Amino acid sequence: MAAAHKVVVKKAELSWLDRLYVVSVAKGMGITFAHFLKQIATPTRKRYTIQYPDMKKEMPKGYRGLHELKRFEDGAIKCVACFMCQEACPARCISIEAEEFSELTYTQGFEEKRPAKFKIDMLRCIYCGMCEEACPKDAIWLRNDYELAAYDRLSMAFGKWDLINTYADQDGKATLTAETESPTTPRRTVAL
Amino acid sequence: MDTLAHLLHLSPATAWIVVKVLLAFGIPMALGPILTWGERRGSAMIQDRIGPNRVALFGKIRIMGLLQPLADGLKFFFKEDLRPAGANKVLFWLAPALAFIPAMLGLAVIPLGRDFVSGGETFHFSLLDPGNGMGMLLPMAVGAMAVYGVLVAAWSSNNKWSILGGMRASAQMVSYEIGLGLAVLAIFMATGGYDPHQIVAEQAKGWFIWRQPLGFFVFFVCMFAEANRLPFDFAEGESEIVSGFHTEYGSMKFGLMGLTEYVHIIGASALIVTLYLGGWRLPMMADQTQLPVLLTFAVFLAKLIAVSFVFIWVRWTLPRFRYDQLMNLGWKKLLPISMANLLVIAYLMKGR
Numbered sequence: 248m249a250a251a252h253k254v255v256v257k258k259a260e261l262s263w264l265d266r267l268y269v270v271s272v273a274k275g276m277g278i279t280f281a282h283f284l285k286q287i288a289t290p291t292r293k294r295y296t297i298q299y300p301d302m303k304k305e306m307p308k309g310y311r312g313l314h315e316l317k318r319f320e321d322g323a324i325k326c327v328a329c330f331m332c333q334e335a336c337p338a339r340c341i342s343i344e345a346e347e348f349s350e351l352t353y354t355q356g357f358e359e360k361r362p363a364k365f366k367i368d369m370l371r372c373i374y375c376g377m378c379e380e381a382c383p384k385d386a387i388w389l390r391n392d393y394e395l396a397a398y399d400r401l402s403m404a405f406g407k408w409d410l411i412n413t414y415a416d417q418d419g420k421a422t423l424t425a426e427t428e429s430p431t432t433p434r435r436t437v438a439l
Numbered sequence: 440m441d442t443l444a445h446l447l448h449l450s451p452a453t454a455w456i457v458v459k460v461l462l463a464f465g466i467p468m469a470l471g472p473i474l475t476w477g478e479r480r481g482s483a484m485i486q487d488r489i490g491p492n493r494v495a496l497f498g499k500i501r502i503m504g505l506l507q508p509l510a511d512g513l514k515f516f517f518k519e520d521l522r523p524a525g526a527n528k529v530l531f532w533l534a535p536a537l538a539f540i541p542a543m544l545g546l547a548v549i550p551l552g553r554d555f556v557s558g559g560e561t562f563h564f565s566l567l568d569p570g571n572g573m574g575m576l577l578p579m580a581v582g583a584m585a586v587y588g589v590l591v592a593a594w595s596s597n598n599k600w601s602i603l604g605g606m607r608a609s610a611q612m613v614s615y616e617i618g619l620g621l622a623v624l625a626i627f628m629a630t631g632g633y634d635p636h637q638i639v640a641e642q643a644k645g646w647f648i649w650r651q652p653l654g655f656f657v658f659f660v661c662m663f664a665e666a667n668r669l670p671f672d673f674a675e676g677e678s679e680i681v682s683g684f685h686t687e688y689g690s691m692k693f694g695l696m697g698l699t700e701y702v703h704i705i706g707a708s709a710l711i712v713t714l715y716l717g718g719w720r721l722p723m724m725a726d727q728t729q730l731p732v733l734l735t736f737a738v739f740l741a742k743l744i745a746v747s748f749v750f751i752w753v754r755w756t757l758p759r760f761r762y763d764q765l766m767n768l769g770w771k772k773l774l775p776i777s778m779a780n781l782l783v784i785a786y787l788m789k790g791r
């Protein structure tokens with residue numbers, strides 16, 4: 248054991264000027280008044296406080312929020328139901344059901360797959376972004392949307408159509424609702 | 440004046456009394472709630488926050504949240520009015536009134552503007568005309584009464600925190616009363632009388648803040664203690680004794696207690712303005728007896744609000760004193776300073 252060091256804590260001695268209080272009080276009042284003036288002169292949008300429902304925070308670029316399933320220009324889903332994201336997901340919140348959907352599968356040996364069901368349980372999701380990294384087709388992205396709240400558990404289970412198009416910002420794409428029919432014509436047919 | 444009296448079918452003197460009563464009660468009643476809003480917004484600005492700004496009339500007219508006190512008051516009325524078991528019922532109900540009424544009375548003798556002559560009669564701009572024999576003694580005496588409200592509220596609540604707060608408040612008020620009295624005494628000496636009209640008239644020669652800066656300092660500090668404001672809010676002391684003397688109060692009784700604090704600020708500000716800041720006088724003007732009456736009233740109001748802001752400003756700058764520091768300051772510093780001030784003023788007046 249090392250020799251115990253004796254630590255002498257000295258009480259800070261105040262000078263007579265400090266003990267008068269007046270100078271330090273004046274200094275403090277000056278500081279608070281400077282803050283007062285500064286805050287009054289600052290327009291609302293430049294203040295630190297974000298008045299939430301009226302103003303929203305601009306999220307940084309790498310922010311991981313709500314998922315989006317990306318689509319091609321013709322509206323066909325990019326996902327090929329390879330299950331990579333489901334495997335990569337540490338929270339096990341993604342569940343996919345695949346389906347074959349093209350004539351070409353049978354006639355010319357193409358393997359055309361797409362998700363029949365693509366469910367993410369947002370209550371389990373930890374927004375780690377592993378699915379985004381695992382995806383070979385860049386089909387699943389994490390967006391900036393962060394307003395993820397609901398009144399019941401069921402509405403936090405996002406299905407395929409929710410993931411495709413329930414966002415405030417639509418990137419200029421046509422909105423597909425749950426009632427819209429699934430695009431049946433395969434992408435390659437259209438492209439050809 | 441005559442047109443007003445004619446409209447009300449009253450003699451000018453009676454109409455003037457009505458106007459004065461309305462002013463003397465209306466100013467604290469109107470300014471008190473506005474001050475609560477000012478306190479919250481002002482503190483927000485000092486701390487780089489925004490403060491209450493969302494209350495809107497009919498969901499539209501927002502005016503920077505100025506209607507917040509209205510909403511607060513409305514809310515207080517809908518809260519459960521609770522009386523703790525074992526509380527002294529009569530005193531518990533009486534205490535908010537005992538706190539509120541003395542706070543309101545202080546403004547009665549303060550001249551709110553210039554005296555004026557209308558139709559051969561002189562009208563004085565204060566609720567009680569000069570020469571009533573009380574003068575400046577009334578606000579002093581009534582201000583000292585305010586401690587009863589605090590103490591009765593604390594005692595009747597049957598709560599240990601309350602009684603601690605009440606005891607601390609009463610001890611504090613008693614120790615600051617003396618320094619306060621001596622500071623005011625110096626003014627009475629310099630004026631040669633204790634009527635506020637006389638004191639304001641005397642300040643034509645120079646405001647007392649310049650003639651007796653030491654006295655002003657002592658009076659100002661003591662006024663904080665009298666109004667139970669930070670840094671001397673020992674009656675409440677949230678971090679130590681929950682909420683002090685109004686721990687057990689709820690509903691509109693609590694609202695009244697809260698309003699009392701702000702009415703006290705207005706009363707204290709009015710005293711400071713009258714005694715040291717020249718009352719309704721504009722600075723650096725020799726003959727002010729011909730100024731428009733409403734202008735003098737506006738000047739008084741502007742000074743009142745400015746001093747009230749200083750009360751708010753100080754609260755959000757300084758931390759609370761420790762209790763022994765408070766007693767130390769009151770008895771060992773302010774009292775000697777005040778005494779020295781009195782003696783020096785007396786010595787300087789000797790030759791006259």
